[in-house]
Amino acid sequence: xxxxxxxxxxxxxxxxxxxxxxxxxxxxxxxLLGPNGAGKTSFIRIMNQITAPDSGNVYFGHRELExxxxxxxxxxxxxxxxxxxxxxxxxxxxxxxxxxxxxxxxKSRAKEWFIRLEMESFWENKxxxxxxxxxxxxxxxxxxxxxxxxxxxxxPFTGFDPINTNLIKKEIxxxxxxxxxxxxxxHRMESVEEICDYIGLINYGExxxxxxxxxxxxxxxxxxxxxxxxxxxxxxxxNILSRDHQHTGHTITIKxxxxxxxxxxxxADSNELLGFEEVLPSVSEIFIDIVQNGPKxxxxx
Amino acid sequence: MNSPILLIIxxxxxxxxxxxxxxxxxxxAPVLLAAAxxxxxxxxxxxxxxxxxxxxxxxxILLPETGTEQFKLEYLNPGEFNLELAKQFLRESxxxxxxxxxxxxxxxxxxxxxxxxxxGKEDIGIDLQRFIERQLEExxxxxxxxxxxxxxxxxxxxxTQVSVKSFTLGEEDxxxxxxxxxxxxxxxxxxxxLIYFFIFFYAVQVMRGVIEEKTSRIxxxxxxxxxxxxxxxxKILGIGLVGVVQFLIWVVLSxxxxxxxxxxxxxxxxxQQVSVGTxxxxxxxxxQSNIFNMIYSxxxxxxxxxxxxxxxxxxxxxxxxxAALGSAIDQEADSQQFMLPVTAPMIIAISTAMNIVxxxxxxxxxWMSMIPLTSPISMMVRIPFGVPVWQMALSASxxxxxxxxxxxxxxxxxRVGILMYGKKVTWKELYKWLKY
Numbered sequence: 001x002x003x004x005x006x007x008x009x010x011x012x013x014x015x016x017x018x019x020x021x022x023x024x025x026x027x028x029x030x031x032l033l034g035p036n037g038a039g040k041t042s043f044i045r046i047m048n049q050i051t052a053p054d055s056g057n058v059y060f061g062h063r064e065l066e067x068x069x070x071x072x073x074x075x076x077x078x079x080x081x082x083x084x085x086x087x088x089x090x091x092x093x094x095x096x097x098x099x100x101x102x103x104x105x106x107k108s109r110a111k112e113w114f115i116r117l118e119m120e121s122f123w124e125n126k127x128x129x130x131x132x133x134x135x136x137x138x139x140x141x142x143x144x145x146x147x148x149x150x151x152x153x154x155x156p157f158t159g160f161d162p163i164n165t166n167l168i169k170k171e172i173x174x175x176x177x178x179x180x181x182x183x184x185x186x187h188r189m190e191s192v193e194e195i196c197d198y199i200g201l202i203n204y205g206e207x208x209x210x211x212x213x214x215x216x217x218x219x220x221x222x223x224x225x226x227x228x229x230x231x232x233x234x235x236x237x238x239n240i241l242s243r244d245h246q247h248t249g250h251t252i253t254i255k256x257x258x259x260x261x262x263x264x265x266x267x268a269d270s271n272e273l274l275g276f277e278e279v280l281p282s283v284s285e286i287f288i289d290i291v292q293n294g295p296k297x298x299x300x301x
Numbered sequence: 302m303n304s305p306i307l308l309i310i311x312x313x314x315x316x317x318x319x320x321x322x323x324x325x326x327x328x329x330a331p332v333l334l335a336a337a338x339x340x341x342x343x344x345x346x347x348x349x350x351x352x353x354x355x356x357x358x359x360x361x362i363l364l365p366e367t368g369t370e371q372f373k374l375e376y377l378n379p380g381e382f383n384l385e386l387a388k389q390f391l392r393e394s395x396x397x398x399x400x401x402x403x404x405x406x407x408x409x410x411x412x413x414x415x416x417x418x419x420x421g422k423e424d425i426g427i428d429l430q431r432f433i434e435r436q437l438e439e440x441x442x443x444x445x446x447x448x449x450x451x452x453x454x455x456x457x458x459x460x461t462q463v464s465v466k467s468f469t470l471g472e473e474d475x476x477x478x479x480x481x482x483x484x485x486x487x488x489x490x491x492x493x494x495l496i497y498f499f500i501f502f503y504a505v506q507v508m509r510g511v512i513e514e515k516t517s518r519i520x521x522x523x524x525x526x527x528x529x530x531x532x533x534x535x536k537i538l539g540i541g542l543v544g545v546v547q548f549l550i551w552v553v554l555s556x557x558x559x560x561x562x563x564x565x566x567x568x569x570x571x572x573q574q575v576s577v578g579t580x581x582x583x584x585x586x587x588x589q590s591n592i593f594n595m596i597y598s599x600x601x602x603x604x605x606x607x608x609x610x611x612x613x614x615x616x617x618x619x620x621x622x623x624a625a626l627g628s629a630i631d632q633e634a635d636s637q638q639f640m641l642p643v644t645a646p647m648i649i650a651i652s653t654a655m656n657i658v659x660x661x662x663x664x665x666x667x668w669m670s671m672i673p674l675t676s677p678i679s680m681m682v683r684i685p686f687g688v689p690v691w692q693m694a695l696s697a698s699x700x701x702x703x704x705x706x707x708x709x710x711x712x713x714x715x716r717v718g719i720l721m722y723g724k725k726v727t728w729k730e731l732y733k734w735l736k737y
Contacts, residue, residue, distance in 0.1 A: 012733050048525040050720070067528075075525040079722065081518030086316065097308055098526040182558065 001026040001150060001181040002047060003066075007056035009042050016042040018205040019056065024150075024183060024198070026046045029176055030197035031213070032185040033283060039205040040185045041078060044154055047183075048075050057205075062149075071100040074148035078155040078185075079197065080139050082127045089123040092142055113141045117167070133161050140168055144175060151175065157191055169195060169249040189283040201287055208290045215278040220289060220296060225260055226253045228275035229267060238263075249274045305527040306535045313510065313539025327550050334564065335665035352397040352429055357387045359404035360413060362440050370430050374400075388420060397422055400433060410441045410448075485599060485685040486658040492608060493682035495655045498645055499612050500677060503544045504619040508636065510536050511627030511719070520719045529716040534708075537620045544616065597683055607684040607693075613698040615677025618707055619647070628718030628732075630727045646674035654682045661686035672695050673703035710735060 004023045011015040022028045034040050045051045046058060049070060058065040062073075066136070083091055089110065091256055096106035114120045121227045122130055130138065141162070146149065151172070157165050173195065176182050184192045192199075199243070200210040224241065227233075228249040241253040254260070256288050267273035290296075317323055341380075352372050355477055358364055360380045361505065368374035377387055384401055391399045401418040419433060443453040514520040523532055627641050650669060659667040661683045669679035670688070676696045680688070717734040718726075 012736075047722075050521070050524050050529075051534065069527055073525070075522070077518075077521040077525070078522055079518040081522075083519055084517055094308065095526070097522065098305055134610055200652075301520075 001028075001061065003059045004043070004046075005057045005059070007043070007046060007053045007058065009039075009046065009051065009054050014105070016205055017046075017053070020205070020207055022200050022207060022210060024181060024200075026181055027176070027179065028198040029070075029172075029182045029184065029196050031189075031192040031199040031283075032183055032190070032202070033189050033287070034187065034202040036187050036221055038202045039080070040202060041154060042205075043202070044075070044077075044152055044183075044185055047150075047152060048073060055089055071146060072149045074146065074151045075145045076143040076151075076153045076156060078137065078158070080159075081141075082135060082138060084128040085126060087123075088125050088127060088130070088138055091127065092138065092145065096145045101146050108146050109147075110141065113145060115193070117141065117171075132159075133164050134184075136160050136164050137167075140164075144171075148180065148182045150183070152185070154185045156184060157185070157188075164241065164254045189287060199283060201283075201286075201290065203291065209286070213283075214280075216286065217283075220251055220281050220286045221278060221280055222285075222289065223256050224253060224259075224279040224280050224281070225256060226251055226275075226277050227263070227267065227273045230274060231272065233272065235263075251275075253279060306531045309527065309532060309535025310542065313536050314542050316680075317506075317540065317543045323543070323547075329545050329553075331551055331554060349669040352426075353395070354398045354400055354429075354433075355387065355391055355394070355396050356400045356402070357382055357384065358400075360402060362402055362410075362444065364402075365434060366436060366440075369432070375636040384418075391420060391422065391531060398425060398429065412443050412453070412652035415440055421567040424591065462688050478729065483527045484715040485661075488599065488685040489658050489661070490654055491554060492604065492685070493651065493657075493678045496608060496612055496615065496681045497651050497678050499548075500619050501539055501644070501647065503616055504623045505542075506540050507537055508623035509633065510540065512623050512630065512633055512636075512713070515628065515719055515722075516632060524719070529719065530708075530712045533621070533624050533712060533715050537617060537624065538546075540620070541613065541616055543610070548612075554562035600687070604684055609679060609702075610697065611677040611681050614673075614697070614704060617676075618645070618700065621704070621708045621711040625714040625718065625731075628715040629731060630718075631722060635725075646672070647678060650678035652680065657682045661688075667692070671699060673700045676700055699727070 004020050004022045007020040008015075020039070020043055022032075022043075025261075032040050033041070046053050047065070048071070049065065049067060058068070059100055060069045060073050092110045093103065093106045094111065097103060101109070111120075113125065117140075119134065119141075120217070122134055126233075127135060127138070153172075154170070160168065172182055184196060186192055196213055198211065198218060201208045201212050228251045230249060232243075232245070232250045233252065235252055235254060237243075239255040241255055244251040264276055265274065351370065354368065354372060355376050355377055356363055356374050357377045357379060363374065364376060368607065373526065377390070382390065387401065398419060398421040401420070403416050403418075404413070413712060414437070417437065419430065421429075428730055446453050448454060514523070514532075519533075527535075622643050625628075626636060626643060630636055630639070653665055653669055653675075656663075657679055666679065666683055669675045670683055670692070672679075676699065676712055680693070680696050714731055714734050
């Protein structure tokens, strides 16, 4: 859907992006992850053509990104807001028209969305009279109203209340099912694990790892195994990470350089073993791993 | 209609026009302006309270003056009073002030004039002080003349006032114009001040608008749809349009008021004036017809056209600067340190306007009306006097050229500034942004 080749951006002496290669597949929910200051927002602003890269190219579909593509992108920036003194309806229409919708089209779609999110009553209100949660809904509608093929959310869940967060997650999933490609940018890596199918991890303006989330987690498996047993087992001599006791069984997580074939055998023989799995690392664990040890070579290629 | 810059202009224009404050300002501004001109003269013409002044005139200089209606003089006997007693007397009396003229040693007017004292129960008004000074000056002058053996009457008779009739030499004989210098000075000065207020008022609105978009955080949403420069230009044009509409309303309004007043309320006064202007001058009306000749000697269409051009030129130039400024700061309170350097040229232009009206073709006038940051004001001050065409053309093209340059630079700062939050910006920082 959108792909970057060697994109660089420098602000004065500070390098924000040092040659970013990213490929966001069509139809994916893509997590653009990295700590604060990693270059996420700089990259997003380049995709939105708010700033131009110093060098490198961005491709939208099969051709280079063009100014007219703005109408095909919906962007919810981290710093968000609306004109406080403007009426909600007028404002939604204005922003939609800026994205190239005709007045009539904008109006009918806005009405649809206002009904769907149960916010018809605020149409005539001024934004300053809305509660924070209501304003967030309005903001979301302005992002998606022009049916963008690509949706970019920068830190979408900071500042949204839990009810709206769930509502918006639901709507985003629906839009994704209808064909929109979604990019989530966040430094809170745990927050997107459940919805993303692709991730790209960046730090200091460089891509550290990118690909399907599951593949990456598999690739970074680090010898963590979880056993669930009927009764509590000692596991002497093992590097134990955690123990968890439930009435359904006792779960113990260990770290081991080798596949723990002997323990499995032993527990199975004594009819103790209820479950066994090799634990996939979380994205933040992978991130810490990469920061400490560098990216893991792709052994499977 | 869906061009983004038109949409932005439309929004900027409509949100401002629909505000109640716009209507209020548009209607009230002429009233306030009129009040600002009328009230001081009204106040000045109001009669002050009469004052009674006690005079202890030891050398008998002022005697037997009795003062005027407003300032009445009443003499104390120098044989009975000294300064202390006279002050005491003032305190206990219902009189307002005490003038003390000591005799000093002998009768030396130059010594006396240095030691004259005036005491008031309250602050001495400027009028009273002037009145006393004038009286004393005249008396002492006369005394001196007499000492020199000159009759003061002779001096009075020989005083002469000269009033030269001045003309501006025309292209050919017969169309010399009556010189209208005082009128042109007034007109030039007023247009200069008006254009200053106009530029300043609307340019600051551009800055406010930019700050509003920045603090409400909507700006990033907008510039993901339009180019930052489109947003900036749309804002500048939209607000400029508000200015034009406001100006037009004022022109129409004052035209209407003039028509109504002249046809219905005081028709006879206006009729009289018009006849004076058109008919051959009557014997007694030479002076009045002179004023009308003066008015006719000013090229009003040029003044009006110049006003519109220089308003737009100056407004565009300054609003681009103010937009850049607004983008660099987070709230209006931070604008102070940057405002002064930006507005300094305008302030200099206003403060040199007096020099320019006195010498409208001198070097100050010339240079100030060429430098684009001052030319909108300074040229406006000069236009009523008539400016050579090449100077107008040069000044206008310098202004337009600079405008494009400034917009390019301001656009760069703006583009970076609107996305910067929570940073105290310095001049060095702004310079760096130019290169981003």
